Amino acid sequence: MIGSLFSRRRPPPMTLPDPAIVVPGITATYLRDDYPLPPEVIWRVLPFQKHFGSACLHPDDLRYEAREPALIRPGPLYEVAYKELIDELRYDLSPSPEAEVPVYPFAYDWRKPLDMIEADLDAFIDEVIERTVLTRHYYKDGYDCRRTVTLIGHSMGGLIIAGFLQATGGLRTRRRRTCPDHRVSKVISLASPFRGSFEAVVKMTTGTADLGLGASSSREREAARLTPALYHLLPSFDEGLEVPAPLPRTLFDPQVWQPSILRSIETFVARTSPITRTVRKRTEALFAGLLDQARTHRERLDAFRLDQAGLGPRDWLAVVGCGADTRTRLTIAALEDGPSFVLTSDDRRNTWPNGTDTGDGTVPFLGAEPSFLDRANLVCVTPDDYGYWELEDKALTRFGGGFHGILPNMNMLHRLIVRFVTGAPDPHQKTWGRPAPGVRPDAWDPPIPGLRNKAL
Structure with missing residues (x-):
């Protein structure tokens, strides 16, 4: 009844930005177990609190935990990485304290397959829209006649957004005559x-890498190998992957993985599953299923086109970190007992600004390049874009995953996002970016008209 009353209004001219939702990266949402009373935090970044035994998923059903009974739920976001971003956007997007623009954190269980997280994001977008409709200044602004949101994704959060848009088009579950068909602006x-x-x-x-925090441990390796979301982050670009024939040139095939990984999963299955028969066969099916699920999701992302979601290149700001030593290649050796990953520091390279062997320390440039945008549309930033005091924040640099992890805290980036969302001018040239490697200055086409090219 309330929704029908709202939808009959004629929309006045829009003056307020859409509410925004921040989707964080992997491991950046705290996890708590609601089964004990009071609930217990099982994953927290600062102070470190990582109970791998409680966080590890059950090999027979990856929706639940290996250690039952349990009731794991997402908690707050990692505040050091995202609080400044959210606070700045809430302040800078709002025209006045009385007309606050909502910026919601989206907390999710980052262990799960991305299609499950995408479904949760779908429902959360509807919730944010309905809450915003109930806000007086947005109602007066005619928000009930547009009901759209802005999505901001860091690291794996961007994959979740793209996967959600590819699967649903961002379409409404129930069409409204006065609203656009798509919910994401x-x-x-x-x-x-x-x-x-x-x-x-x-x-x-x-068990350790720039994707996560802390020292290597057998428990962390065990948990990582049964974390579906981590498989979704495997590289799919051809450049940099050296695989001996006749092995397939893809990391989404079990044949290229070193046998020790499958053996460790088999040991875990034998230890935790109540089913004691056919352990080897079930382990092979589990591992192949995790890889296949991730491969299918990657193929969906590669097939995504912006017009499926009612968007164009001017509606997606893709910021890519460059200029840091980044692992841009991986060699797989053929040994007597099977394939083996050769991990050396020589694989970390930085040919910025002249080559694509660069990245943000975690994600290589070629891994950050989306299929649905031209390379000329990308906006590159480097560690040089941080102010001195930003880089001096040792806690953030140490515990935030390097340049990749602290990128959302870049002050210039906050201004860039506000300019992109609002279309505000920048007469003092306080926002900038750089073209991607190989893009001529006159061919650079970022989604922000007149954006300063700091490479010049």
């Missing part, structure tokens, strides 16, 4: 590995 992705990162391989092989 603009998207900002920050350092998102649309084509993956070699650090995902390192994480599953050793």
